[in-house]
Amino acid sequence: MPEVLSFSQAYRRLLAKTAALFLSYLAVAMSLPVTSIYVIDQLHYGNALGGLAVGITFFSTILTRGYAGRLCDQQGGKACMQRGLYLYMLAGAVCLASSWLADQPALALGVLLSGRLLLGLGESLAIVGMAAWSIGLMGPTHSGKVMSLVGMGMYGAFAAGGPLGLLLFQQAGFRPLMAACALLPLAGLLLIRRFPRIAPHAGQRESFLRILGRIGKPGAAVFLQGVGFAGLGAFFALYFSSRGWAWGSLGLTGFGVGFVLVRVLCGHLPDRIGGAKVALASLAVEAVGQWLIWSAATPAAALLGALLTGVGCSMVFPGMGVEVIKRVPAHLRGSALGGFAAFQDLAYGLTGPVAGLFADSFGYGAVFLTGAVAAMLGMATVALMLAERAPEPARG
Numbered sequence: 001m002p003e004v005l006s007f008s009q010a011y012r013r014l015l016a017k018t019a020a021l022f023l024s025y026l027a028v029a030m031s032l033p034v035t036s037i038y039v040i041d042q043l044h045y046g047n048a049l050g051g052l053a054v055g056i057t058f059f060s061t062i063l064t065r066g067y068a069g070r071l072c073d074q075q076g077g078k079a080c081m082q083r084g085l086y087l088y089m090l091a092g093a094v095c096l097a098s099s100w101l102a103d104q105p106a107l108a109l110g111v112l113l114s115g116r117l118l119l120g121l122g123e124s125l126a127i128v129g130m131a132a133w134s135i136g137l138m139g140p141t142h143s144g145k146v147m148s149l150v151g152m153g154m155y156g157a158f159a160a161g162g163p164l165g166l167l168l169f170q171q172a173g174f175r176p177l178m179a180a181c182a183l184l185p186l187a188g189l190l191l192i193r194r195f196p197r198i199a200p201h202a203g204q205r206e207s208f209l210r211i212l213g214r215i216g217k218p219g220a221a222v223f224l225q226g227v228g229f230a231g232l233g234a235f236f237a238l239y240f241s242s243r244g245w246a247w248g249s250l251g252l253t254g255f256g257v258g259f260v261l262v263r264v265l266c267g268h269l270p271d272r273i274g275g276a277k278v279a280l281a282s283l284a285v286e287a288v289g290q291w292l293i294w295s296a297a298t299p300a301a302a303l304l305g306a307l308l309t310g311v312g313c314s315m316v317f318p319g320m321g322v323e324v325i326k327r328v329p330a331h332l333r334g335s336a337l338g339g340f341a342a343f344q345d346l347a348y349g350l351t352g353p354v355a356g357l358f359a360d361s362f363g364y365g366a367v368f369l370t371g372a373v374a375a376m377l378g379m380a381t382v383a384l385m386l387a388e389r390a391p392e393p394a395r396g
Helices: 005-043 047-076 076-099 104-140 138-173 174-193 210-215 216-242 252-264 270-275 275-295 299-316 316-327 328-361 363-391
Strands: none
Touching: 005 047, 005 076, 005 138, 047 104, 047 210, 047 216, 047 328, 076 104, 076 174, 076 216, 076 275, 076 299, 104 138, 104 328, 138 174, 138 216, 138 252, 138 270, 138 316, 174 210, 210 328, 216 252, 216 270, 216 275, 216 299, 216 363, 252 299, 252 363, 270 275, 270 316, 275 299, 275 363, 299 316, 299 363, 316 328, 316 363
């Protein structure tokens, strides 16, 4: 007989899962800033292969979101999340093994890329599994809160893991870092091991393409939101440097402060007033933040724009996630969440090279003007969603 929990008990379990995701996602975040350094400085390859070693994980994530969603629908969210955390551990061990082959750089690079591919697959399974498992626990009416906490676990790990990974790499080297990345997901597995699974829902399957069609508009809004974040992460420091300004590294700090603060204070709003309304207001704030960076005459104005970009980006994913949950039956929820996350992954993967072309032709400021335009197009997409559901006026 399924366990009956009060809201407070279910919420405590959700917080424990968020902590498990945070600890496990450090395996992704800690390795991110040092992978290219390892390839370039220790394996003696160029920038292109250093960038490939970083980006191949995100490419793997995009390609495996559909598989993660199907597995989640068929075997349940807990099994999916656990498998993802095991893959995190395996990926760390494979990347660690590459360090023992440094005297054969081609072989070492091949092993490293294999580990990075496994890490991307693990990310798909862990994120989709936790989201679907937690929505099953809390109920669809709290899906916005679930999405908010999933994001906090991920971005919190990025904020802590990047500096921590660089510090460990500088003080101890690549091998201890990757050993830590292989062991940290074990803490996440221990945190969730006693929580019961939720049986998957029965129902007729649909093709992944058809599911993507159901969630196309929320996915497009999240894709357009992601342009601003990806551009800021890739080019904000370079933008400051090109204008002779100091403190360009504070751009991501400002973004992170705004992002986390809004998630903490407003994570309940999509469930209370509707995801589309929250996303529309959030995209407007993001557009203002990107416009401020583009038009800034002083570093302070640009840093304020970075903060507002974080405030704006924060609630678009959970807001549109609530809309996605409404558009699919329960037995397709995992597949829908996997496809939905792929839209954001795609934004992160495409924005860097495309924005780089804009920067080469028009300067770094054009990157942020593009982000502002993308956010406004996202507003138009969400406004169209709201217009579609508006009731027709009564006729006499």
